[in-house]
Amino acid sequence: MADTIILVGFMGAGKTTVGRQLAKTTSKKFLDLDDAFVEDAGMTINEFMEEKGEQAFRQRETAVLERSLKTSAIISTGGGIVESKENRQVIADSKTTVVFLQADFSTVLQRLSSDTDRPLLRQLSMKALLDRFEYRQPLYRSVSDSVIMTKGKAPDKIVQELTEMLSLKDNSLVSLRSEIDSLDRQILSLISRRLNVVKEVAHIKKHSGESVIQENRMQQIRLALKEEFKTDANLTDNLIDRVVDLLTTTSIAKEQKMIG
Numbered sequence: 001m002a003d004t005i006i007l008v009g010f011m012g013a014g015k016t017t018v019g020r021q022l023a024k025t026t027s028k029k030f031l032d033l034d035d036a037f038v039e040d041a042g043m044t045i046n047e048f049m050e051e052k053g054e055q056a057f058r059q060r061e062t063a064v065l066e067r068s069l070k071t072s073a074i075i076s077t078g079g080g081i082v083e084s085k086e087n088r089q090v091i092a093d094s095k096t097t098v099v100f101l102q103a104d105f106s107t108v109l110q111r112l113s114s115d116t117d118r119p120l121l122r123q124l125s126m127k128a129l130l131d132r133f134e135y136r137q138p139l140y141r142s143v144s145d146s147v148i149m150t151k152g153k154a155p156d157k158i159v160q161e162l163t164e165m166l167s168l169k170d171n172s173l174v175s176l177r178s179e180i181d182s183l184d185r186q187i188l189s190l191i192s193r194r195l196n197v198v199k200e201v202a203h204i205k206k207h208s209g210e211s212v213i214q215e216n217r218m219q220q221i222r223l224a225l226k227e228e229f230k231t232d233a234n235l236t237d238n239l240i241d242r243v244v245d246l247l248t249t250t251s252i253a254k255e256q257k258m259i260g
């Protein structure tokens, strides 16, 4: 599982609840940006917004976000984190795994029906709140690697889905790495087989007196390989040159040692 996982989504999506539980299940540190904000500002979000307004809140929220990203943790963000372009960039640059916890507007309202801690819920009209909700949806999506729909799912179920999804990503990385390891072994074993053939060549040359280095043949090998693989964008001329250099210098050294 990635070191840092960031949860984004609208108020009431369950970022704090799910983040705290996910941290417990995975024995990771839990960090709620709203709590970090309160600690940093020395007052509640309600008090801060009342005193300094939303714009000042957003500015300070960016600083809290940047500071929080310095440690690995499960990070629950505040619902408005994606409004600032700067925050979206900070999240993208953080190379963390970002999950969008999605909830439809009526679920959000239902979950927050008795809330008193969220100033925007009290300040905005229903229409303005819905506008915010709609405005933010594509922004949450744009910063996220995955989305989980939370409607009708208890927090445990969401945590379970999250752990499965995140470890699935790890598993695919594990299997890709093991494929690379296996290919490396095949390449080395082919090089060994190539050197066995070189030994036989050296044996023949020793008796025939032919010279070890044949510039012409080495040039031909390169040209033929470049021609054959010219449509493969992975195998550039430069890479072919470097690989052929390595193979031929190793072979020549072996032949010279055998022929003396």
Ligand SMILES: Nc1ncnc2c1ncn2[C@@H]1O[C@H](COP(=O)(O)OP(=O)(O)O)[C@@H](O)[C@H]1O
Pocket (backbone or CB within 6 Å): 009, 010, 011, 012, 013, 014, 015, 016, 017, 018, 076, 079, 111, 112, 150, 153, 154, 155, 158
């Ligand atoms: N999956 C869920 N199902 C039902 N209620 C939930 C769920 N997730 C969170 N809640 C409830 O919704 C409210 C808001 O949750 P919270 O975790 O604070 O959301 P956020 O941090 O995204 O604003 C809390 O009362 C919480 O218990």
Ligand SMILES: O=C(O)C1=C[C@@H](OP(=O)(O)O)[C@@H](O)[C@H](O)C1
Pocket (backbone or CB within 6 Å): 009, 010, 011, 012, 015, 016, 034, 045, 077, 078, 079, 080, 081, 117, 118, 119, 120
């Ligand atoms: O949506 C928002 O703009 C806000 C969401 C809150 O966090 P939650 O999403 O955890 O409720 C908190 O940061 C603040 O009240 C502003």
Ligand SMILES: [Mg+2]
Pocket (backbone or CB within 6 Å): 015, 016, 017, 034, 076, 077, 078
């Ligand atoms: Mg929260």
